[in-house]
Amino acid sequence: MRWVRLTAVARKEVIHIIRDVRSLSIVVIMPVVLVLFFGYGVSLDLKHLPIYVYDREGSEQSQALLKRFQSSDYFEIVRVANNYSELVKALDDGRAKMAFVISSDFSENLRAGGTVSVQALVDATDDNTANVIIGYTQALVQGYSSDVQLEWLQRRGQQVQPPPLSVETRTWYNENLESSAFIVPGVLAVVMSVIGAFLTSLTVAREWERGTMEQLISTPVTPLEIMLGKLMPYFLVGLFDAGVCVVLAIFWFQVPFRGTVMALLISSALFLIALLCLGFFISVVTRNQLAASQVALVATFLPAFLLSGFLFAIEQMPQFVRLVTRILPARYYVSSLKMIFLKGTPVAMLYSQLVPLAIFALVLAALATRVFQKSLV
Amino acid sequence: MLSRLKQMLIKEFIQVFRDKRARFILFGPPIIQMLIFGYAATFEIQHVPTAVLDLDHTQESRELISRFSSSPYFQVRWYLTQQEELVDLIDRGEATVALQIHPGFSEELQKGQTAPLQVVVDATNSNTALIAAGYVNQIAQTFAQDYQADRMGRISPFLVNHIPRVELQPRPWYNINLKSRWFFVPGVIGSLTLVLVTTLTAFAVVREREIGTLEQIMVTPIRPFEFILGKTVPFFLIGLADVSLIATIGTLWFQVPFRGSVVVLLVGTVLFLLCMLGAGLLISTVSSTQQQAMVTAFFFIMPAVIFSGFGFPISAMPRWLQYLTYANPLRYFLIVLRGVYLKGISFNILWPEMIAMAALGSFLLTLSVLRFHKALD
Numbered sequence: 058m059r060w061v062r063l064t065a066v067a068r069k070e071v072i073h074i075i076r077d078v079r080s081l082s083i084v085v086i087m088p089v090v091l092v093l094f095f096g097y098g099v100s101l102d103l104k105h106l107p108i109y110v111y112d113r114e115g116s117e118q119s120q121a122l123l124k125r126f127q128s129s130d131y132f133e134i135v136r137v138a139n140n141y142s143e144l145v146k147a148l149d150d151g152r153a154k155m156a157f158v159i160s161s162d163f164s165e166n167l168r169a170g171g172t173v174s175v176q177a178l179v180d181a182t183d184d185n186t187a188n189v190i191i192g193y194t195q196a197l198v199q200g201y202s203s204d205v206q207l208e209w210l211q212r213r214g215q216q217v218q219p220p221p222l223s224v225e226t227r228t229w230y231n232e233n234l235e236s237s238a239f240i241v242p243g244v245l246a247v248v249m250s251v252i253g254a255f256l257t258s259l260t261v262a263r264e265w266e267r268g269t270m271e272q273l274i275s276t277p278v279t280p281l282e283i284m285l286g287k288l289m290p291y292f293l294v295g296l297f298d299a300g301v302c303v304v305l306a307i308f309w310f311q312v313p314f315r316g317t318v319m320a321l322l323i324s325s326a327l328f329l330i331a332l333l334c335l336g337f338f339i340s341v342v343t344r345n346q347l348a349a350s351q352v353a354l355v356a357t358f359l360p361a362f363l364l365s366g367f368l369f370a371i372e373q374m375p376q377f378v379r380l381v382t383r384i385l386p387a388r389y390y391v392s393s394l395k396m397i398f399l400k401g402t403p404v405a406m407l408y409s410q411l412v413p414l415a416i417f418a419l420v421l422a423a424l425a426t427r428v429f430q431k432s433l434v
Numbered sequence: 435m436l437s438r439l440k441q442m443l444i445k446e447f448i449q450v451f452r453d454k455r456a457r458f459i460l461f462g463p464p465i466i467q468m469l470i471f472g473y474a475a476t477f478e479i480q481h482v483p484t485a486v487l488d489l490d491h492t493q494e495s496r497e498l499i500s501r502f503s504s505s506p507y508f509q510v511r512w513y514l515t516q517q518e519e520l521v522d523l524i525d526r527g528e529a530t531v532a533l534q535i536h537p538g539f540s541e542e543l544q545k546g547q548t549a550p551l552q553v554v555v556d557a558t559n560s561n562t563a564l565i566a567a568g569y570v571n572q573i574a575q576t577f578a579q580d581y582q583a584d585r586m587g588r589i590s591p592f593l594v595n596h597i598p599r600v601e602l603q604p605r606p607w608y609n610i611n612l613k614s615r616w617f618f619v620p621g622v623i624g625s626l627t628l629v630l631v632t633t634l635t636a637f638a639v640v641r642e643r644e645i646g647t648l649e650q651i652m653v654t655p656i657r658p659f660e661f662i663l664g665k666t667v668p669f670f671l672i673g674l675a676d677v678s679l680i681a682t683i684g685t686l687w688f689q690v691p692f693r694g695s696v697v698v699l700l701v702g703t704v705l706f707l708l709c710m711l712g713a714g715l716l717i718s719t720v721s722s723t724q725q726q727a728m729v730t731a732f733f734f735i736m737p738a739v740i741f742s743g744f745g746f747p748i749s750a751m752p753r754w755l756q757y758l759t760y761a762n763p764l765r766y767f768l769i770v771l772r773g774v775y776l777k778g779i780s781f782n783i784l785w786p787e788m789i790a791m792a793a794l795g796s797f798l799l800t801l802s803v804l805r806f807h808k809a810l811d
Binding site: 191 | 467476526593617721
């Protein structure tokens with residue numbers, strides 16, 4: 058392997074990138090755009106949910122309960138309905154996410170004592186939103202219920218005791234439960250997948266498609282030099298983009314960065330090497346841009362998106378899917394990112410992420426070289 | 435004209451179904467993605483790994499813990515004796531929730547004071563943290579109520595039977611068991627169609643341009659309009675076939691209920707496909723190489739999927755972004771898909787979405803056809 062030849066191939070690749078203005082811009086703009094997309098678009102912080110209320114009684118008590126919904130930040134009463142079919146229609150066409158119904162004997166039952174029911178009809182097409190709505194409603198109703206009890210006991214001259222239990226919840230690492238702090242660090246993995254596997258597989262496949270790969274091979278450049286020369290510019294680009302993401306995350310979305318730059322650099326470099334080699338491997342096997350892009354999508358982008366813990370918690374997936382995530386580099390990278398950003402885990406404690414990443418990098422590099430050399434004979 | 439169009443169509447179909455690899459790309463990735471999404475995309479929170487540090491060791495503290503271990507939401511995996519172990523488990527991300535009961539817990543309960551239950555939640559995943567904290571509260575609340583009722587019952591059974599209590603009965607409509615899969619599977623059909631049809635259309639045109647065969651076609655008697663029809667009709671049909679295929683997988687494999695009518699879904703799909711063909715053609719008019727087309731398509735696909743309500747509620751986005759989503763065809767198609775699948779609703783409710791897609795579709799198609807003529811000159 059000669060350094061001169063390697064850098065020559067690399068220089069050729071850099072010229073390719075620079076000459077095509079759009080490729081150049083994607084390299085620079087993409088991390089910015091993706092961080093903004095995910096930072097703004099992916100949020101589960103629900104507020105001002107539109108609800109309908111249907112008070113069949115209209116008594117002082119039922120109004121007092123509805124007042125709690127009015128003053129809550131989470132709900133917005135968009136309509137006070139007059140009949141049941143209105144509720145059904147509103148839930149059907151999505152104008153209301155929830156319809157709260159108070160029965161016509163509400164205050165009477167309260168006076169009689171015992172348990173009184175109120176109903177919440179929830180649009181559960183989106184199960185997560187429904188869960189959150191039910192949680193919020195439960196809290197409001199519970200608050201009302203205990204105030205009613207308190208008043209009832211006082212009226213009877215009973216000694217009122219404080220509630221027996223108080224839950225003191227502390228949310229570590231992301232104290233305000235900001236979605237952006239949970240999402241944005243993981244965007245790095247998505248960006249790297251696009252740069253690492255997507256772009257690389259396309260450029261190499263293009264050489265095959267146009268027949269220029271044969272020309273390259275007929276020069277004195279060895280296969281290893283071709284491979285390294287082609288991948289090196291993208292490696293640097295990937296690291297540059299990682300930097301852009303980190304800066305945006307910290308300064309624009311105010312995501313805390315509690316770890317060390319060293320830890321971030323090591324894990325990013327390992328992940329990038331693994332993906333570049335994977336992308337190279339895909340392009341050698343497919344030799345066609347459309348096929349390469351589709352395979353790269355399924356093999357790198359989707360796992361980074363879906364199976365890495367980036368958006369969806371891995372523990373909640375079925376057993377065999379959890380096993381599949383173990384053989385995906387993205388999983389280890391995303392988990393190390395979250396630990397570095399939010400927990401400030403030092404390099405020494407990241408071994409269970411870094412060791413698998415290093416193994417992936419080695420294996421994929423060996424595999425890509427093997428297949429490439431074979432394809433040339 | 436018809437005979438020329440027929441020739442053009444025959445050529446396209448031959449090209450699309452040319453070899454095994456090409457055929458695989460039409461149907462392989464959508465099926466794989468459908469399966470991955472169906473299994474991996476979930477916001478359900480169950481069996482949250484939980485650690486318990488009981489420093490009180492009394493009947494009361496054990497009773498409280500048993501309520502957590504018998505709940506489906508929590509899986510108590512660790513019974514600790516030291517505070518440091520608790521911190522370590524949360525730090526390493528093994529336990530998501532840790533409960534701590536301090537010495538003197540039962541004493542405070544018995545004295546009628548408020549006893550604290552300390553809860554630590556790993557909030558790196560803010561959504562899991564929010565929902566898990568909600569479940570902790572629910573369980574603790576129920577424990578407190580039962581304890582209080584028990585205590586009151588010992589003093590005066592009359593009070594317990596007559597104290598008023600308001601109870602919420604949540605009725606999650608359309609998705610009674612709050613299954614994430616029911617929410618995601620219809621959504622996946624929409625986003626996969628979007629990805630597939632736009633990239634295939636864009637690539638089909640750009641490949642001809644990149645290889646130089648576009649000029650060859652243009653010197654034949656085929657008119658630009660016939661060329662466009664020849665390029666879009668095959669992908670329209672393939673799109674329809676793919677929707678039917680993945681919709682069948684969703685219904686039969688993932689057991690998502692299909693409550694509406696096939697006709698409504700078909701009309702919605704046709705309108706949506708028109709939008710996507712328009713988008714694909716538009717991308718092809720601004721790209722001269724396949725790599726550029728891929729990059730441009732990527733920048734179209736990402737925001738289209740993120741800002742559609744596919745996984746993350748539109749109502750949780752910043753207000754200005756919410757307005758932008760009205761220009762997104764996928765937003766409407768998802769409403770139609772979920773409406774037909776889960777709600778079983780029909781045209782009388784879905785007509786605004788249908789009109790919106792028809793309008794967007796004609797706009798995109800007209801624009802792309804106009805631009806296409808220009809690009810040829």
